[in-house]
Amino acid sequence: SAVISQKPSRDICQRGTSLTIQCQVDSQVTMMFWYRQQPGQSLTLIATANQGSEATYESGFVIDKFPISRPNLTFSTLTVSNMSPEDSSIYLCSVLGASEAFFGQGTRLTVV
Amino acid sequence: AQRVTQPEKLLSVFKGAPVELKCNYSYSGSPELFWYVQYSRQRLQLLLRHISRESIKGFTADLNKGETSFHLKKPFAQEEDSAMYYCALLRGGYQKVTFGTGTKLQVIP
Numbered sequence: 507s508a509v510i511s512q513k514p515s516r517d518i519c520q521r522g523t524s525l526t527i528q529c530q531v532d533s534q535v536t537m538m539f540w541y542r543q544q545p546g547q548s549l550t551l552i553a554t555a556n557q558g559s560e561a562t563y564e565s566g567f568v569i570d571k572f573p574i575s576r577p578n579l580t581f582s583t584l585t586v587s588n589m590s591p592e593d594s595s596i597y598l599c600s601v602l603g604a605s606e607a608f609f610g611q612g613t614r615l616t617v618v
Numbered sequence: 619a620q621r622v623t624q625p626e627k628l629l630s631v632f633k634g635a636p637v638e639l640k641c642n643y644s645y646s647g648s649p650e651l652f653w654y655v656q657y658s659r660q661r662l663q664l665l666l667r668h669i670s671r672e673s674i675k676g677f678t679a680d681l682n683k684g685e686t687s688f689h690l691k692k693p694f695a696q697e698e699d700s701a702m703y704y705c706a707l708l709r710g711g712y713q714k715v716t717f718g719t720g721t722k723l724q725v726i727p
Binding site for chain 1: 654661662667669704706716718
């Protein structure tokens with residue numbers, strides 16, 4: 507199993523600013539995943555963070571808006587840049603174990 | 619393209635009644651399917667996976683490849699079953715998970 511710590515757990519931010527979300531895993535993993543869960547909707551994969559290479563972004567998400575760092579095998583950050591109210595959402599970090607996915611507790615972001 | 623469909627946003631049942639949460643998928647390969655649950659104020663966690671063919675908290679789910687379904691069932695609902703349930707598909711090789719839109723189960727006392 508994997509234990510994932512994510513912070514901050516929530517934040518209220520002004521539009522136009524940026525927020526960096528941190529994700530720490532208690533074991534070394536090759537890939538870490540960042541999801542967004544908008545109100546009333548399902549989880550949408552933003553990108554896959556690979557250690558030692560550029561993150562792989564899903565359709566509709568770009569690096570300029572969601573830059574990701576992956577400095578080592580246990581840590582990753584996701585930045586939400588130049589925020590607008592449409593970015594208000596829950597952001598989740600996840601890793602895949604041998605047979606299941608593990609999730610952080612999420613970061614609830616409100617942009618005002 | 620892979621897709622997971624959960625047709626019901628909300629399912630309300632009385633305590634003791636049977637529960638069935640529907641999930642259909644489309645995927646060209648061999649799917650690995652899961653049910654995840656999120657209780658109030660808790661993180662998303664695995665409930666069960668089709669490979670293990672297990673029963674967790676009284677819930678079971680059978681993969682029906684002919685109908686491309688993976689419905690979650692429980693014969694007698696309990697109040698503590700109230701939660702959001704997500705059906706998910708693991709895309710082998712790409713190691714990515716696709717989630718359904720989720721069904722909120724509400725068990726009425």
